[in-house]
Amino acid sequence: MNTAPARSWTRYLRMLAVFYRTSIQADMEYRVDFFARVIASLLGLLTTVGSLAIAYGYTDNLKGWTFAQAMVLLAVYYLMDGLIEMFVGPNMRQITSQVREGTLDFILLKPVNAQFMASFRLLNIWRAANALVGLGLSVYTISRLSVTMGWAQAIAFALTLLAGMAIVYAFWLVLVTLTFWFVRVDNIEQIVWQAFETGRYPVEIYPGWLRGTLTYLIPVVFIITVPATALAGRLSGPMLAASLIVAALLVALASAFWRFGLRSYTGASA
Amino acid sequence: MRYWLEVYRINLRVAWAMLMQYRFAVLIWAVWGFVGPLVSLAVWSAAAQARGSDVAAGAQTFSRGDFAAYFLVYMIFSHLTMSWDAFEFAYRVRTGSLSPQLLRPIHPIHADASYNIGFKVITSIVLLPVWVVLFLVLHPAMPAPGIHLALSVPALVLAAVTRYVWQYALATIAFWTTRVDAINQFYFVLDSFLAGRIAPIALMPGAIAVIARFTPFWYMGAFPVELALGRLSIDRALSGMALQAVWLIIGVIVFRLIWASGVKQYSAVGA
Numbered sequence: 001m002n003t004a005p006a007r008s009w010t011r012y013l014r015m016l017a018v019f020y021r022t023s024i025q026a027d028m029e030y031r032v033d034f035f036a037r038v039i040a041s042l043l044g045l046l047t048t049v050g051s052l053a054i055a056y057g058y059t060d061n062l063k064g065w066t067f068a069q070a071m072v073l074l075a076v077y078y079l080m081d082g083l084i085e086m087f088v089g090p091n092m093r094q095i096t097s098q099v100r101e102g103t104l105d106f107i108l109l110k111p112v113n114a115q116f117m118a119s120f121r122l123l124n125i126w127r128a129a130n131a132l133v134g135l136g137l138s139v140y141t142i143s144r145l146s147v148t149m150g151w152a153q154a155i156a157f158a159l160t161l162l163a164g165m166a167i168v169y170a171f172w173l174v175l176v177t178l179t180f181w182f183v184r185v186d187n188i189e190q191i192v193w194q195a196f197e198t199g200r201y202p203v204e205i206y207p208g209w210l211r212g213t214l215t216y217l218i219p220v221v222f223i224i225t226v227p228a229t230a231l232a233g234r235l236s237g238p239m240l241a242a243s244l245i246v247a248a249l250l251v252a253l254a255s256a257f258w259r260f261g262l263r264s265y266t267g268a269s270a
Numbered sequence: 271m272r273y274w275l276e277v278y279r280i281n282l283r284v285a286w287a288m289l290m291q292y293r294f295a296v297l298i299w300a301v302w303g304f305v306g307p308l309v310s311l312a313v314w315s316a317a318a319q320a321r322g323s324d325v326a327a328g329a330q331t332f333s334r335g336d337f338a339a340y341f342l343v344y345m346i347f348s349h350l351t352m353s354w355d356a357f358e359f360a361y362r363v364r365t366g367s368l369s370p371q372l373l374r375p376i377h378p379i380h381a382d383a384s385y386n387i388g389f390k391v392i393t394s395i396v397l398l399p400v401w402v403v404l405f406l407v408l409h410p411a412m413p414a415p416g417i418h419l420a421l422s423v424p425a426l427v428l429a430a431v432t433r434y435v436w437q438y439a440l441a442t443i444a445f446w447t448t449r450v451d452a453i454n455q456f457y458f459v460l461d462s463f464l465a466g467r468i469a470p471i472a473l474m475p476g477a478i479a480v481i482a483r484f485t486p487f488w489y490m491g492a493f494p495v496e497l498a499l500g501r502l503s504i505d506r507a508l509s510g511m512a513l514q515a516v517w518l519i520i521g522v523i524v525f526r527l528i529w530a531s532g533v534k535q536y537s538a539v540g541a
Contacts, residue, residue: 032449033449033451036449036451036452037451037452039452039455040451040452040454040455043452043455043456043458043459044455044458044459046459047458047459047462047463047468050462050463050468051310051313051462051468051469052313054468054469054473054474054475055313055314055316055317055469056317057475058317058321058325058473059317059320059321061320062313062316062317062320063316063319063320182294190298190299190302191298194301194302194305197305197309198305198309200309201309201312201313204316205312205313205315205316206312207312
């Protein structure tokens, strides 16, 4: 357990800079991968846009969403997917395999907050492919909707994106903590992705029970729909506040669960 | 024949033991297959509702119940025909774990195919009640069972074998490059549009609808589905199965050619 004395913010920021710098240095070895990823990302986008375009060929409106609005949602989906794969995914996968191999001990023994170390140690810059594709699509769709981007709107968008990332992080951290007790669940992240996948499309198209699940149980709405609404300049103040509160609450709960899990963690190797 | 039955019997036992060890993980993968078809169903149900009438293209019409039937049958058939070797194989080449498999007297495809069959048997038993519930909840417009449904069984088996062989041929590209992400994604795009995964082929814009029915993708995907739903004539069903057989044979030839030259230039990684 972490017994280090309270340290200043600057120390953690310096550490974060070192973590990310070394991660980027390591990633430089795999440059060519990036182009393959961009191509894969664009092909994936082609499939989703195509499937929506075909459906919109038979109607100009799906449950109140025009094609252009649905595109904004898709853009945010890709952006969020890229950000999660860059910042959250590598760390969460690392913890899962460290629990299995018993190397989590090395992190727990370091004189820093274990959750900080486990959550921010890695950064995968090549996974930015989806984020870049999402960013490009965001700019394009916003220009088509003839929305002018003001500062307030840009800040609201950034805040809701951060809140969305924090919510995904909280869910993933809970799943990762579960591996302290059930080691053999390597693909547990698929549960997160299955819920996330549904966020590509307006939540209104789903039947009531699923819509409820995606709003309250796994708040995909806060992960994708709310940032997309912010990007389109239609976000209300209370909604922005709700998104930040939900994110803060879930991160707090997940952190408490992580600390509870750590108490029952026993190393897997000698 | 007896020899191969014995080979598969033993491989299946091994596969069964391996799958049982990872029951939970296996189940998560199996449920993964639900997401795509159900999302497509939601999109098309919304489209049918927005129009206030059936979605029609040419001679084919789809009501909400028809979409439910199409995507539910597609979900089950897709589960029974799926293969993931294209992803698995590159990993094995990269880590060098392929090497011991190459040293065995029997081609690795047989152990993999057994594992594939074992996976489908186990997961289908577990998923069966879920499928039943989905049928009860989503009210698909299913035609009365008859000759079409019976014919869809051999069509489904042919689709599964054909897809397996083509995917394995694709997997073998990993002998040259282990960065197969973009290649697999390209295959997935073709599969989505041409196999009727994201929408019934009849609803595709003109050119795609025509081209798709000549590609192997449609025969590995939507062909048995449309057959089971009585959307194809008996003549079309029989000629379709003949074409499935043709694509299977071409697949086997392509696979053997790629494998023969790939294995020659494969050099092991790892100790």
